[in-house]
């Protein structure tokens with residue numbers, strides 16, 4: 066990592082065996098690449114990438130890590146793959162991650178996000194070398210009271226749509242397994258992590274504002290906004306990932322001090338409207354326009370939710386690096402540069418290096 070400020074906790078991953086579930090997804094592909102840059106040996110377990118132009122494919126991750134096509138609902142296969150690899154770290158990210166899709170496929174969403182979650186913890190119980198487990202849920206695990214205060218880790222869980230409810234349920238599973246089975250394992254630390262909407266290069270998921278905006282700009286069409294005044298706590302995908310890695314390293318060294326649930330949200334100035342986001346994307350893209358489209362009759366969408374991250378800040382020493390402007394700038398330029406021919410691997414690695422270097 067020549068010339069890079071390599072944080073202490075990241076150097077811990079050198080030579081370590083790490084399993085990432087959901088490595089073919091948006092967050093998992095960034096995390097897996099980043100871990101390899103820290104010297105980790107990564108095995109990914111998830112469904113194949115959904116699209117040709119997914120970040121996983123664009124950066125050629127299948128040539129950089131070992132990937133197994135596997136379903137988290139398949140306990141037998143997971144047990145075999147995980148046991149054979151015998152990891153020290155697990156980052157569990159695989160999930161049906163879309164709220165709107167969860168209305169169409171509630172059973173699949175619960176089977177994957179709750180049943181798959183149980184399978185990971187069940188298999189993890191039997192892994193002899195395992196030291197550190199990060200279970201990714203969501204800020205949507207909190208019962209959204211549509212109030213102005215940030216949610217703390219001790220706040221009530223709940224969800225009014227299948228996705229949110231599945232993440233709240235996964236949190237209950239996490240608590241049950243942590244207290245019943247992992248507390249007695251002296252060398253194993255386990256945490257659930259709750260982050261909000263993340264943005265960054267290479268996400269092409271349906272129904273997400275950044276990919277939808279970029280697709281519109283590439284076609285020289287207006288960006289359609291359903292809920293322009295909705296506020297969201299925007300953060301770059303690397304922000305929570307940095308938190309997850311930092312926490313995983315702390316769990317490795319002091320498992321009992323850091324086990325539990327953690328929020329990883331952006332700073333206060335990052336809570337902005339969908340309209341603000343679209344305007345900034347247009348400015349860094351270098352042109353484009355916005356059209357406001359109504360959402361009459363659409364499914365319920367929560368209006369306001371942000372996280373209180375005092376615990377991560379004071380106990381872990383984690384804080385976001387990039388403000389809203391930088392976050393949107395780097396995200397938009399990722400799509401623009403890659404669209405104009407820059408190799409995606411070079412672009413992502415460059416952004417990770419500049420983030421790690423504190424730039």
Ligand SMILES: NC(=O)c1ccc[n+]([C@@H]2O[C@H](COP(=O)([O-])OP(=O)(O)OC[C@H]3O[C@@H](n4cnc5c(N)ncnc54)[C@H](O)[C@@H]3O)[C@@H](O)[C@H]2O)c1
Nearest residue numbers: 087089090091092111112136137159160162203261262263
């Ligand atoms: N992206 C966000 O803004 C955001 C916000 C909060 C929480 N999260 C959570 O972070 C995690 C990663 O999200 P993402 O944005 O990368 O999602 P994504 O949809 O891009 O990726 C999901 C990953 O899970 C895998 N997967 C889905 N169903 C599976 C199954 N049945 N078996 C095996 N693998 C399966 C997919 O193959 C893929 O690798 C998820 O747990 C998601 O709920 C994401």
